[in-house]
Amino acid sequence: MQKIRLILLTICLSVYSTYGQTSFRFQQRNIKPGNKEHFLIQLTSGQKSTSLPITIFHGIKDGPVLGITAGVHGYEYPPIIAGQRLIQAINPQKLKGTVILVQVANVAGFSQRTPFLNPLDGKNLNRSFPGNKQGTITEKIANFISTKVIKRSDLFLDMHAGDAPEDLMPYAAYYHHDSKSAISEQGKKMAIALGFDHLIVFNTTSKKYMKATEPSLYCSAEAFKKGIPSIDIECGKLGKADEFSIQKVVDGVLQLLNHLKMHPDKKTRLVPPLIIKQRFYHSSEFNGIFYPNKSSGEYVSKGMKLGHITDFFGRHLKTIYAKQAGILLLILGTPPVNKGETIAVIGKVN
Numbered sequence: 302m303q304k305i306r307l308i309l310l311t312i313c314l315s316v317y318s319t320y321g322q323t324s325f326r327f328q329q330r331n332i333k334p335g336n337k338e339h340f341l342i343q344l345t346s347g348q349k350s351t352s353l354p355i356t357i358f359h360g361i362k363d364g365p366v367l368g369i370t371a372g373v374h375g376y377e378y379p380p381i382i383a384g385q386r387l388i389q390a391i392n393p394q395k396l397k398g399t400v401i402l403v404q405v406a407n408v409a410g411f412s413q414r415t416p417f418l419n420p421l422d423g424k425n426l427n428r429s430f431p432g433n434k435q436g437t438i439t440e441k442i443a444n445f446i447s448t449k450v451i452k453r454s455d456l457f458l459d460m461h462a463g464d465a466p467e468d469l470m471p472y473a474a475y476y477h478h479d480s481k482s483a484i485s486e487q488g489k490k491m492a493i494a495l496g497f498d499h500l501i502v503f504n505t506t507s508k509k510y511m512k513a514t515e516p517s518l519y520c521s522a523e524a525f526k527k528g529i530p531s532i533d534i535e536c537g538k539l540g541k542a543d544e545f546s547i548q549k550v551v552d553g554v555l556q557l558l559n560h561l562k563m564h565p566d567k568k569t570r571l572v573p574p575l576i577i578k579q580r581f582y583h584s585s586e587f588n589g590i591f592y593p594n595k596s597s598g599e600y601v602s603k604g605m606k607l608g609h610i611t612d613f614f615g616r617h618l619k620t621i622y623a624k625q626a627g628i629l630l631l632i633l634g635t636p637p638v639n640k641g642e643t644i645a646v647i648g649k650v651n
């Protein structure tokens with residue numbers, strides 16, 4: 302009898318908490334608890350227009366709002382296809398809180414197969430935050446995400462991959478600032494929960510974009526500046542939509558939701574990641590052709606040859622040597638190279 306009373310009490314409490322959850326209002330629509338809804342936001346600037354596909358999962362119980370963006374760079378496919386799978390994998394009937402998932406932030410970049418930029422105005426969305434409501438189409442996308450997605454979020458994840466020329470190894474990252482230790486630490490735990498082997502610390506303590514008077518530039522920096530624990534995924538390379546990277550992103554997001562106690566996940570497997578606090582950039586002094594000697598994920602010692610550059614007549618211009626011992630996070634994986642571009646990034650493993 303005591304047991305039956307306890308069961309009845311539990312049922313009553315769970316029914317109560319279901320009713321306790323209110324609808325989530327977004328773009329003049331009310332999403333009832335336990336439902337997901339799709340939105341196609343139309344944005345126009347002068348003659349240019351684009352759409353912004355967003356899925357909102359509103360849980361049966363009260364909890365945090367997790368904002369997620371994919372396709373800020375439209376040529377970075379694994380997180381975009383992972384988003385398609387998350388439509389089915391996240392069950393709002395089992396969810397506590399709300400997930401706002403921007404399926405493809407830069408639809409024109411995706412559709413027109415344009416690396417890094419939005420072909421409608423030639424701008425890089427991930428250098429355009431917080432955006433401008435009266436600005437170009439990219440600035441309007443940034444403004445919408447800043448004001449309608451990030452501002453509504455308690456926690457934030459931006460998902461990327463190696464773009465068309467980028468041979469990149471998978472990693473998770475979190476934002477850190479010496480004066481924001483609590484949200485930095487929360488971000489670190491979220492990033493570990495993604496289950497990647499390597500974890501990069503984006504230390505923003507001395508970054509100009511963290512000043513109140515400066516634009517945040519990056520999507521997840523905009524969230525972090527607003528006091529939101531903020532993390533990134535980089536998974537996939539060379540503009541490919543490979544199965545390993547897609548599923549790694551899906552698993553990562555589900556593990557994150559499990560860590561946040563928002564959504565159960567049976568597969569959860571956490572690894573203690575290697576932490577990378579410093580990154581060393583190598584950039585090109587020439588226009589020409591790059592020949593890599595290494596691939597992403599390889600360990601290199603200081604002074605090791607990473608590749609070389611020639612002109613268009615095959616004449617040697619420069620050999621690129623590693624500035625630092627560490628792991629190759631990124632190396633240019635296709636032949637074109639331009640003056641000022643990043644050729645390689647080495648992470649110093651702590």
Ligand SMILES: [Zn+2]
Pocket residue numbers: 373374377427461462464
């Ligand atoms: Zn990107």
